[in-house]
Each structure stands twice: as C-alpha cells, then as structure tokens.
Amino acid sequence: MCRETGISRAQFDRYLDGKALPGTENTRKLCAYFDISEKQLFTPPNPEAEAGGVPAAGMPAAMLDLLSDRPLPPLPEGIYFTYFNVPSRPNLVMRSATFIFKRDRVMAFRRVTGRRGGPGGAWSRSQGNHYGLVTSSLNWIYFTAFNRRHVGEPSLIAAGWAGYAEPTLVGTTIVLTESGPETGTAIIRPASVSYRAREAIAAVGVYKITDPSLDPVVVDLLGGLRAA
Secondary structure (H helix, E strand, O other), X not given: OHHHHOOOHHHHHHHHOOOOOOOHHHHHHHXXXXXXXXXXXXXXXXXXXXXXXXXXXXXXXXXXXXXXXXXXXXXOOEEEEEEEEOOOOOOEEXXXXXXXXXXXXXXXXXXXXXXXXXXXXXXXXXXXEEEEEEEEEOOEEEEEEEEOOOOOOEEEEEEEEOOOOOOOEEEXXXXXXXXXXXXXXXXXXXXXXXXXXXXXXXXXXXXXXXXXXXXXXXXXXXXXXXXX
C-alpha cells in the first residue's frame, strides 16, 4: 500500500499508532486506495460490525452468501504470474503478479499490472490494480475483479486447466481499452517458491516472447496458440 500511494512506511506507522493524522494530500491518496470517503476514513470502527466480519472484496452480503455456498476453486493460495498476449503485437507478452488467498468464506485475489514501462500504447491501457473473487463452475475458473487504479473498470478471465504437472490455467480475458473491450489469451502459472511479493511485483511488465526470463511453458503455449 505504501508503494502504491507514495506514503512512507514510517509515516503510515505514525497514522496506525495514532501519533499523527494524514494531511489533505495523504487523505486523498488513502481514500482513493481503499475506495472510501473521507468520512469513512476518520469514522471510528464499529466493534459489532468487526465481529461479524467484513465482506470479501467489498461485496454486498447477499452476493457473498450466494458465493459462499459454492465450493472453493481447486486452486492453492499463493503467488502466481498471469500472462496476457498483446493482440496487436504478437511478439510481446504482458506479465502481471497475482496473489490468491482465502478471505472470509470465499477465495479472493489481487492482480497487479503496470509496474514497468513497455513499448507502445497497449501497456498503458492495461495498467491496473485489480481486486476480486475467484469462483469455479463446470471445470472452469473465473477471475472477476474491479480495477482500483483508474475508474473501477471490471475485468474477467475465464480459464480451464491445461495438461501440465504444475497448476496451469489457460483461458480468455476481456480487456477494456479506450476504444472498447478487447479479448485476448490469459495464462496463469504459480510463481517459483523463491519469489516474495515485492519481487513478484517488480517482475511484472511487457516482455518480448523471446525473453529468456519468461516461463518456457508460457512461451510454448503462446506459440501454439499463435500457430493455431
């Protein structure tokens, strides 16, 4: 959160400890990050509400109840990389960091993109900080989210299992651009166990398909899809 808002960790700790209050600019940043009003930011928490739990990803309780009745997707919690093809640039692939975790009674995720610059305008249109839920139905897994970085535009990935030893999902994504929605390919693979969250976020960006740092399974899959 500190990296995204530009507020130093030391300053944020002072807010948490009650030693200082954020000024006008930092108040604006915090409200934008948490998608709340200034009044909500400075309203003392309600102990009764806290005891009942906070709906996952800010979802209405009725929708949360509906989703919580479904079995959790067969996907381990952890750090993943999500790879997107660039329809207008077949020699490029976008890599984002995806964090999957159980929250309340559902499975949630955060997907970070746009941490590194890239060629052309395709990358700038896809920058985001998506929060949402992971659900499954009929052997398909759905990643439904809203982008907190811009104006809350939604995103959707519908993916199925590919035949690899490690969990590998391949599917279709809907990406919103200035000219309207576009569809593309998404591949989701677990990050190496050695990756920490900060390292995963630092690794996102636009890469040439020939980049040796890319996952060879992803390169193989994208190559096969291009040939098809």
